[in-house]
Amino acid sequence: MELIGYARVSTVGQDNGLEIQKQLLNEAGCKRIFFEKVTGANIVKRSELKEAIQFLDKGDTLIVTKIDRLARSIIDLHNIIKELSAKGVNVRFLKENIEFQAGGNNNSLQTLLFNILGSFAQFERDIIVERTGEGRERAKKQGKHMGRPSKDRKAIEKALKLYAERESNGMSVNDISKITGVPRSSIYAELKKIQVND
Known part of the structure; x- marks a missing residue:
């Protein structure tokens, strides 16, 4: 055990x-x-969880800090608990202070509480995903750039500086593109923006 x-x-x-x-x-x-870095929704790639389930024997207890660390949907949660219970493995959640006994030796109140907490974990995740999506949409409508700005912006600024100094450095747009990693099309697009603003 x-x-x-x-x-x-x-x-x-x-x-x-x-x-x-x-x-x-x-x-x-x-x-x-057993530990891993992967989204809870991506069940397919959770190799460490699969390995943990295979490793566990009858009478063992799987301990997880929170319900949403084990599963992110109520269906996924029930499937995992069912699989572990069939193996005779108990499951304990530290934050929620719940232990699910293998073989169904759980009182009805505990089962209800477990279902409610699992549903809340899924609901909370769905709300976060929804808000993130709404935030992205708002930012796009406002013309804000989504993605990794700083590194790309620095490279573009370097490319524009080299372009402005091309008479002294003798560089072509191809040379600048190779040095900075900024595509030629991006350099020309940025130059066009500067001309329009001028």
């Missing part, structure tokens, strides 16, 4: 969040922790 942990963050940049989850799982007594 072992305590096995599972931790997940949605993006590569969330290393701190992953470390916090690992620390909580270690404090909970986990002998081994």
Whole structure:
């Protein structure tokens, strides 16, 4: 009977969040922790979760810090719990302070609470996705550029500077494009903007 942990963050940049989850799982007594950086919605690529499920034996307990770290939809959550329960594996969620016993030895209130919390986790995610989408649409309508601005902008500015100094540096647009990594079409488009503004 072992305590096995599972931790997940949605993006590569969330290393701190992953470390916090690992620390909580270690404090909970986990002998081994499976972890990955992948969105909860992308079930197909969650290889570490699949490996954890295969690793777990009857009588073991899978410990997760929060419900939404294990699954992001109520259907996905129930499928995972059902699969683990069939193997005789218990599931414990630290934040929600719920443990789901294998074999259905759970009272009706606990089951109701689990379903409500799982639904809230999915609802919260859907709201975030919806708001993000609305924010993008608003920004596009206002003519704001979405994406990675700073690095590209610096390269364009460097290209325009080299273009302005081409009499002294003897560079062609092709040369400038190769040095800065800015496509010729982008250089010409930026030059056109400057001419229009002038």
